[in-house]
Amino acid sequence: MELSGEQAKGLAMFLIPSIEGEIPTTKKILAAVPQDKLSYKLGDKGRTVQDLMWHIVQSDIWFAEGIAAGEFAQSDSKGAAPGTVAEIVSAYESELTAALGKVKAMTPAQLAKPISFFSIMNFPAVTYLQFLNNHMIHHRGQLSAYLRSMNAHVPSIYGGSADEPFQMPATA
Numbered sequence: 786m787e788l789s790g791e792q793a794k795g796l797a798m799f800l801i802p803s804i805e806g807e808i809p810t811t812k813k814i815l816a817a818v819p820q821d822k823l824s825y826k827l828g829d830k831g832r833t834v835q836d837l838m839w840h841i842v843q844s845d846i847w848f849a850e851g852i853a854a855g856e857f858a859q860s861d862s863k864g865a866a867p868g869t870v871a872e873i874v875s876a877y878e879s880e881l882t883a884a885l886g887k888v889k890a891m892t893p894a895q896l897a898k899p900i901s902f903f904s905i906m907n908f909p910a911v912t913y914l915q916f917l918n919n920h921m922i923h924h925r926g927q928l929s930a931y932l933r934s935m936n937a938h939v940p941s942i943y944g945g946s947a948d949e950p951f952q953m954p955a956t957a
Contacts, residue, residue, distance in 0.1 A: 786908055790893025793911040797896050800914040801889060807918060808881060811841065811925050813940045815874045817932055823870070825935050834931050835873075839866030841924045842877045848917035849884035852910050853891060857902055888914070 788796070815838055823835035832840065851857035867873050896911040925942070932939045938948045945951030 786912070788897045788909045788911065790897045793896035793909055794893040796911045797888070797891070797914065800911065800918065801885065804885065804914060804918050804921070807921055807925075808878070810940075810942055811845075811921055812874055812878055814925050814928050814932070814942070815841070815877060816870060817938050817940050818870050818928070819935070819937050820870050822935050822937065823868075825931065827931060827934060834928070834935075835866050837924065837928055837931065838870075838873050841921065841928065842866075842873060842880070844924070845877070845917055845921050846880045846884050848913060848920065849881060849888055851900070852913050852917075853884065853887035855895065855898060855900055855910060857900065859903075 818834055818838060823838075824833050826833045847858070867876060891910070897909050899907050900910050900913065901907045902913070929939055929942065939946045941949040941951070
């Protein structure tokens with residue numbers, strides 16, 4: 786796939802606000818995890834809640850940093866997850882916002898430049914923003930299922946939840 790700089794910039798102008806619109810929802814789901822449930826996991830093959838939360842944080846930042854750098858690093862592990870829900874949420878917000886700032890500063894030519902994804906794919910940099918968004922939503926969905934299974938509060942995502950029912954605006 787080839788894109789002109791103008792096409793790539795147009796895609797970025799659509800995708801970045803979409804990602805930025807998902808960040809508050811992801812933060813809300815991360816913040817809903819009870820501190821005393823960080824070691825909870827689903828089944829023998831499931832990750833702990835803390836590991837899943839930290840995967841969301843690290844992966845979203847890794848995607849944005851890779852796009853901005855024009856290459857995806859083999860491993861960008863930032864070590865073990867912080868010990869508190871608040872620290873995980875704070876890292877997500879501050880580091881992802883900073884990484885997206887780097888993407889926003891990219892030129893149209895940089896956004897259109899193909900990036901190899903470990904020799905599996907070779908797409909224009911801007912298209913990986915959709916991968917970031919899909920990945921964020923996918924794992925956020927997993928985390929919301931963890932919340933429900935541990936009988937924790939499940940915040941609304943795109944509509945109401947059993948814990949936060951949809952309310953029609955008073956002006957409707």
